Amino acid sequence: MTKVTPAIAATESLTPENLFAAPGLRIQPPTQMRIAPSGKFVAYLKASVQSPLQMDLWRYDIGPQAHSLWVTAATFESNDASDVTALTDVERAERERKRQFTFGITEYSWLGQNDQAIVSIDGQAYLVDAETNARTDLKNEAKTEQAPRLLSNASHRQSAYKASPSGTKISFVRNGDLYIQEALLGSSQRPNKDSRLVDAELRVTHDASDTVSNGLADFLAAEEMHRFDGHWWSPCEQYLFYCKVDDTPVAVSYRLEIDAGGSENVKQRYPYTGQANPHVCLYRYDLSGAKTTLLWQPTESEVYLARINPLQTGLYIQVQDRLQQTLWLKKTAYTEHEWLTLFTDKSATWVNLTDDLRQLNDGRILFSTEAGGCRKAFILDSYGNTTALTGPQHINQVLGVNDTHAFVCGWDLRPIENHLFCVSLNGDHCHQITQEPGWHENVLNIDKGLYLDRFSNEHHPLNIDLLSLESKQAPARLFSEKIDNDHPYKPFHARHVTSTFGEIQAEDGQSMFYRLTPPADITGTHPTIVYVYGGPGAQKVRQEWGSLLVQMFSQQGYGILELDNRGSTNRGRFFEAPLYRSMGCPEVYDQVLGLGVLAATPWADLSRVGMFGHSYGGFMTLMSLCKAPEHFKAGVAVAPVSDWAIYDTHYTERYMGLPDDNVEGYKEGNVLTHVDKLSGPLLLIHGMADDNVLFTHSTMLMSELQKRNKAFELMTYPGAKHSMQEIHVSIHRFNLILDFFNRKL
Numbered sequence: 116m117t118k119v120t121p122a123i124a125a126t127e128s129l130t131p132e133n134l135f136a137a138p139g140l141r142i143q144p145p146t147q148m149r150i151a152p153s154g155k156f157v158a159y160l161k162a163s164v165q166s167p168l169q170m171d172l173w174r175y176d177i178g179p180q181a182h183s184l185w186v187t188a189a190t191f192e193s194n195d196a197s198d199v200t201a202l203t204d205v206e207r208a209e210r211e212r213k214r215q216f217t218f219g220i221t222e223y224s225w226l227g228q229n230d231q232a233i234v235s236i237d238g239q240a241y242l243v244d245a246e247t248n249a250r251t252d253l254k255n256e257a258k259t260e261q262a263p264r265l266l267s268n269a270s271h272r273q274s275a276y277k278a279s280p281s282g283t284k285i286s287f288v289r290n291g292d293l294y295i296q297e298a299l300l301g302s303s304q305r306p307n308k309d310s311r312l313v314d315a316e317l318r319v320t321h322d323a324s325d326t327v328s329n330g331l332a333d334f335l336a337a338e339e340m341h342r343f344d345g346h347w348w349s350p351c352e353q354y355l356f357y358c359k360v361d362d363t364p365v366a367v368s369y370r371l372e373i374d375a376g377g378s379e380n381v382k383q384r385y386p387y388t389g390q391a392n393p394h395v396c397l398y399r400y401d402l403s404g405a406k407t408t409l410l411w412q413p414t415e416s417e418v419y420l421a422r423i424n425p426l427q428t429g430l431y432i433q434v435q436d437r438l439q440q441t442l443w444l445k446k447t448a449y450t451e452h453e454w455l456t457l458f459t460d461k462s463a464t465w466v467n468l469t470d471d472l473r474q475l476n477d478g479r480i481l482f483s484t485e486a487g488g489c490r491k492a493f494i495l496d497s498y499g500n501t502t503a504l505t506g507p508q509h510i511n512q513v514l515g516v517n518d519t520h521a522f523v524c525g526w527d528l529r530p531i532e533n534h535l536f537c538v539s540l541n542g543d544h545c546h547q548i549t550q551e552p553g554w555h556e557n558v559l560n561i562d563k564g565l566y567l568d569r570f571s572n573e574h575h576p577l578n579i580d581l582l583s584l585e586s587k588q589a590p591a592r593l594f595s596e597k598i599d600n601d602h603p604y605k606p607f608h609a610r611h612v613t614s615t616f617g618e619i620q621a622e623d624g625q626s627m628f629y630r631l632t633p634p635a636d637i638t639g640t641h642p643t644i645v646y647v648y649g650g651p652g653a654q655k656v657r658q659e660w661g662s663l664l665v666q667m668f669s670q671q672g673y674g675i676l677e678l679d680n681r682g683s684t685n686r687g688r689f690f691e692a693p694l695y696r697s698m699g700c701p702e703v704y705d706q707v708l709g710l711g712v713l714a715a716t717p718w719a720d721l722s723r724v725g726m727f728g729h730s731y732g733g734f735m736t737l738m739s740l741c742k743a744p745e746h747f748k749a750g751v752a753v754a755p756v757s758d759w760a761i762y763d764t765h766y767t768e769r770y771m772g773l774p775d776d777n778v779e780g781y782k783e784g785n786v787l788t789h790v791d792k793l794s795g796p797l798l799l800i801h802g803m804a805d806d807n808v809l810f811t812h813s814t815m816l817m818s819e820l821q822k823r824n825k826a827f828e829l830m831t832y833p834g835a836k837h838s839m840q841e842i843h844v845s846i847h848r849f850n851l852i853l854d855f856f857n858r859k860l
Contacts, residue, residue, distance in 0.1 A: 128670035131849035154563030169219035188219030188814035227282020238272030291323025293330035340763040364391040373803040374834030388767040389774040471513040489687035554659040642723035642860035643674040648732030680705030697786040729753040749859035802835030
């Protein structure tokens with residue numbers, strides 16, 4: 116059992132123990148919030164009070180405005196989900212790719228349009244009816260909840276459960292093969308509570324092996340393309356489309372994975388940059404004739420199968436070339452397998468992927484592009500003609516469409532804010548729905564005219580409201596984090612520091628935004644930690660109620676500077692472009708430029724600036740210590756990339772090109788090239804079971820530093836993967852980081 120740190124006096128500073136020990140200092144908000152198809156309630160996951168890492172399924176009924184526990188993780192007969200050792204290799208890989216760090220009910224989805232949910236837990240799928248209610252009085256132990264009904268075969272573990280559009284069927288993957296089975300719906304079909312809904316299974320594929328899987332996303336799709344699905348239903352439910360992944364072309368490599376009990380030589384087919392990728396094909400399975408048809412396979416030009424969208428008018432796919440400089444949107448009818456290219460997006464750098472494709476009611480397609488720099492929405496007809504839409508300056512997500520409007524998230528004035536916009540499909544106007552400055556994230560049920568608004572800014576923790584898209588009625592507040600006397604952060608709130616935001620200009624004139632958090636108690640001058648990520652695909656500086664990790668550094672006497680350098684996300688293609696083929700160069704220059712903010716800050720001591728980052732941020736820390744040692748006195752690099760030649764194909768080649776075509780860029784972006792210039796103190800940290808940024812990155816660096824007789828500090832964590840989210844690892848790691856900066860700054 117995790118020891119809970121008792122509340123302490125407000126005069127004491129936040130520590131890693133306060134921050135990471137369960138149950139934590141934040142009131143855990145609802146997650147995976149979804150408005151029911153009927154619009155009558157909102158479902159969500161929330162942590163159990165007794166077990167903060169175990170998630171239960173809750174609901175908020177809109178009529179009575181009441182929260183209730185819909186079903187608990189403890190309900191399920193054989194719940195080994197809290198035991199990581201019970202998970203299959205596939206399940207463990209899925210959790211790591213999705214950065215899923217909780218247990219219990221970690222995923223659910225609607226089963227058709229009847230307010231029924233399919234819950235997956237412990238390798239099984241369960242049906243939860245709208246009428247299935249947990250006890251609402253949690254103190255009344257005499258009340259019991261109706262048990263969800265098992266849909267799957269309990270003698271096996273399955274994963275990747277997916278319901279057909281009507282909810283009459285479910286598909287899943289077992290041991291690398293794809294299956295289909297009926298799911299009984301309707302009150303007249305429901306068996307007694309103890310019966311198990313397992314009909315005869317239909318096995319779609321029969322060729323799974325150590326190197327072949329069906330219906331699952333491959334490593335590159337999940338980790339780099341953020342495509343976590345590997346099979347899809349057609350709207351008519353006659354067809355099931357699936358990916359067959361053959362890893363045979365990927366050379367076998369071995370990595371040493373070390374945990375507390377010993378070490379294991381793990382065989383892994385890791386697609387190193389410049390080398391062969393897995394062979395991913397798309398198939399169509401016709402349920403009426405049990406016929407399988409190959410629809411797409413990679414060619415010399417079309418290499419990556421990025422997105423698959425079965426829509427009413429046919430099957431749409433998005434494919435890319437190896438360098439990801441071209442994206443083709445293709446379509447085929449369900450009864451054919453001849454592809455028509457509807458739209459081509461090209462870039463001199465790379466084309467970012469989105470999930471923005473939507474079908475309009477008249478059969479046309481809504482899509483988005485960054486061809487003009489920032490992302491804009493447009494309409495595409497069946498002949499390939501496009502109609503531009505008026506929208507915000509930059510769209511970062513299309514949420515949905517109805518007959519007249521598209522609803523999107525993005526920003527119009529400052530990228531550090533995020534808002535909900537209503538975009539006319541006539542192309543003539545755009546309306547900003549959310550108004551309060553800050554960061555809004557939204558979930559919609561367009562058919563019922565409802566949306567959820569998750570909002571915070573630098574002055575207010577998270578609020579979650581339920582609102583109407585069409586009326587001005589008062590919002591229903593579903594969640595509000597108030598720092599009152601019962602809040603676990605209350606003992607530290609008196610020393611909570613409000614960050615300030617600003618912008619500076621890069622050398623090419625583009626604006627870069629920063630967040631500066633001062634020390635909680637300013638006495639003279641103080642050291643500053645530059646907390647960095649710096650790589651593509653991430654945005655650190657957002658106008659929201661900030662991280663308590665930053666508050667911990669502040670209360671320990673440090674200022675914290677965060678800057679989104681060129682290459683960061685949510686700014687459009689032109690802002691990202693300077694990074695192309697030269698990772699580790701413009702970002703370092705921009706971070707040095709950001710130190711000008713400290714030069715104008717009275718409390719900041721420019722002779723005591725450290726840098727700390729994880730993953731790409733670890734790479735940035737190493738490059739900054741090597742390339743700008745006169746600016747950064749010490750650094751902490753966690754799970755850093757050292758050599759892009761041993762990172763994966765899809766990520767690395769997108770930004771750096773092929774190694775043989777960019778020899779100088781790979782050399783200049785290699786930490787080992789510059790290690791002679793490293794002079795400041797370095798703390799190197801890495802998980803010993805990391806399957807993303809392999810532990811090899813750090814062992815190579817260790818060896819080169821040792822050859823040069825350069826001192827450094829090292830901490831490795833047995834069993835920890837790339838995210839390093841274990842409670843004991845987090846506490847130990849940040850105590851170590853604090854101690855390092857206390858000694859070196």
